Amino acid sequence: MEFRITNKSNLNLEQMRPLLKSFLPFAQKNMGFNRTVDINFVSDSKNASNPLGKTAFYDPNLDSVTIYTDKRHPKDILRSLSHELVHHAQNCKGKFDNKPHMGEDYFQYNKYMQEMEREAYEKGNMTFRDWEEKHRKQLQESIYYKTGDTKMKLNDWKNKELFNRLNEAYGYGKMEEKEEELDEAHCGRREDEE
Numbered sequence: 186m187e188f189r190i191t192n193k194s195n196l197n198l199e200q201m202r203p204l205l206k207s208f209l210p211f212a213q214k215n216m217g218f219n220r221t222v223d224i225n226f227v228s229d230s231k232n233a234s235n236p237l238g239k240t241a242f243y244d245p246n247l248d249s250v251t252i253y254t255d256k257r258h259p260k261d262i263l264r265s266l267s268h269e270l271v272h273h274a275q276n277c278k279g280k281f282d283n284k285p286h287m288g289e290d291y292f293q294y295n296k297y298m299q300e301m302e303r304e305a306y307e308k309g310n311m312t313f314r315d316w317e318e319k320h321r322k323q324l325q326e327s328i329y330y331k332t333g334d335t336k337m338k339l340n341d342w343k344n345k346e347l348f349n350r351l352n353e354a355y356g357y358g359k360m361e362e363k364e365e366e367l368d369e370a371h372c373g374r375r376e377d378e379e
Contacts, residue, residue: 186213187221194228194254201259208263211316216274216308223249230255241265243272245281268309275301
């Protein structure tokens with residue numbers, strides 16, 4: 186299934202791409218939506234400065250999800266996306282066909298929409314949690330290789346770990362990491378030779 190993603194925000198899509206590439210097919214399979222959905226990441230500084238501002242919304246007429254990204258953690262953005270994708274699945278199943286009222290304070294007065302929101306919170310959070318736990322290790326490794334955020338390469342870490350374990354097994358103890366500047370005058374000479 187195709188997912189059309191538009192980024193009109195400050196969101197680092199390079200950081201999000203491996204997460205989205207993994208999460209979106211997982212969500213589609215678990216939620217059962219069968220139509221393409223447009224996903225729009227947007228910035229709105231006024232909304233971001235409001236402690237009770239919007240985080241996201243779904244437009245059933247356009248099959249589109251809009252996610253506000255300013256001042257938000259990527260995990261929180263994905264959680265909002267998961268919630269809105271449940272609304273897309275509901276729409277694909279015809280649950281928006283009766284054009285329920287969705288204006289200001291619709292949640293307070295519309296029992297049908299309260300049930301739709303309950304389902305979106307429950308299924309959205311559970312789907313996101315299930316995906317996160319199943320894919321956490323795989324995603325950390327793929328993000329490491331793409332972004333280089335860590336300080337040590339995996340092979341270097343493995344070699345160092347193996348070296349330390351062998352040293353400990355033979356009674357030498359762990360090799361301490363020391364970053365020392367070499368004094369060119371002392372290179373190649375032992376201290377007792379001076």
